[in-house]
Amino acid sequence: MEYLTILQNLKKGIYHPIYLLQGEEPYYIDVLSDFIEDHVLTDAEKGFNQTVFYGKDSDPINIAESSMRFPMMASKQVIVVKEAQSLSKIELLASYAEKPLESTILVLAYKYKTLDARSKLVKAIKKNGVVFTSKKLYENQVPGWIDTYLKEHNYSITPQAAQLLTAYLGSELGKIANELNKLVIAVKDTNRITPEHIELNIGVSKDFNLLELQNALGEKDVLKANKIINYFGSNASLNPMQKTVAGLYFYFSKLFTYHFLKDKSERSVAAELRVHPFFAKEYVAAAKRYSPTKLYEIMGILREYDMKSKGFNSSTMLDTADLQKEMIYKILH
Numbered sequence: 001m002e003y004l005t006i007l008q009n010l011k012k013g014i015y016h017p018i019y020l021l022q023g024e025e026p027y028y029i030d031v032l033s034d035f036i037e038d039h040v041l042t043d044a045e046k047g048f049n050q051t052v053f054y055g056k057d058s059d060p061i062n063i064a065e066s067s068m069r070f071p072m073m074a075s076k077q078v079i080v081v082k083e084a085q086s087l088s089k090i091e092l093l094a095s096y097a098e099k100p101l102e103s104t105i106l107v108l109a110y111k112y113k114t115l116d117a118r119s120k121l122v123k124a125i126k127k128n129g130v131v132f133t134s135k136k137l138y139e140n141q142v143p144g145w146i147d148t149y150l151k152e153h154n155y156s157i158t159p160q161a162a163q164l165l166t167a168y169l170g171s172e173l174g175k176i177a178n179e180l181n182k183l184v185i186a187v188k189d190t191n192r193i194t195p196e197h198i199e200l201n202i203g204v205s206k207d208f209n210l211l212e213l214q215n216a217l218g219e220k221d222v223l224k225a226n227k228i229i230n231y232f233g234s235n236a237s238l239n240p241m242q243k244t245v246a247g248l249y250f251y252f253s254k255l256f257t258y259h260f261l262k263d264k265s266e267r268s269v270a271a272e273l274r275v276h277p278f279f280a281k282e283y284v285a286a287a288k289r290y291s292p293t294k295l296y297e298i299m300g301i302l303r304e305y306d307m308k309s310k311g312f313n314s315s316t317m318l319d320t321a322d323l324q325k326e327m328i329y330k331i332l333h
Contacts, residue, residue: 233321
């Protein structure tokens with residue numbers, strides 16, 4: 001079952017006796033688990049009818065026995081197993097899952113991994129409850145997720161600002177949601193979030209960041225690229241070299257891919273490279289400035305400096321700032 005369907009059903013009071021919330025992305029698991037914990041029972045009912053277990057400190061037999069109790073002065077009881085991935089012998093819950101009590105809502109929050117779909121437990125939960133697998137988003141999907149999240153709060157965001165947030169925060173949705181919630185509270189003069197709002201409220205420079213470095217390199221703007229990389233060297237804790245290298249490798253890989261696309265229209269480029277259509281024109285222009293041979297060489301340079309930043313294959317004792325300057329020089333020349 002899909003996340004939004006489950007959430008909408010919960011809001012309508014449509015409950016199932018057992019939920020397996022599993023997968024690599026913990027954000028959706030937390031949202032669904034927290035909703036059940038916060039909204040199914042009233043505060044007065046929770047005292048006798050809501051129990052929270054923690055996987056590493058619990059055993060499945062005790063959880064199953066608790067799940068078979070009837071609620072007191074309420075129509076439901078809620079049992080939440082947090083960190084269920086640490087629950088030893090979780091498969092022993094299969095017997096309960098085959099005949100769950102209708103008056104119990106058992107939630108298994110199984111984070112960062114998934115149970116074997118062929119197992120007796122998963123098959124029983126699919127038959128009698130809900131199995132939801134929370135997949136981690138690819139980084140190119142994050143700007144779209146940010147846009148959707150803000151629309152739910154009656155805000156919008158410029159494509160540049162969404163890309164800036166993604167470049168800075170990565171793809172950890174819980175972390176991104178926290179920052180967006182802060183922005184929604186802080187931004188009072190408008191309901192459209194821009195790079196200026198992000199710089200003011202989150203502390204990410206709108207002029208000296210990974211996205212701007214990519215743009216400078218794509219335009220072969222030597223002066224701008226060196227200004228940004230010098231800023232990175234002076235603010236190493238906020239701009240770790242490994243993150244910069246990874247971002248540039250991701251960027252130049254897309255430029256390399258462009259040269260081998262059959263359809264080089266902007267619409268096709270956006271789809272094939274998985275970039276926002278707003279930026280497709282920039283990728284096309286940047287790719288035309290670099291031959292496939294040079295791009296292949298650049299990816300080799302990035303691999304080389306990733307290793308050097310980690311202390312491998314380096315005959316000289318250059319600091320991170322100097323390594324980055326050297327790397328950018330090789331990319332541009």
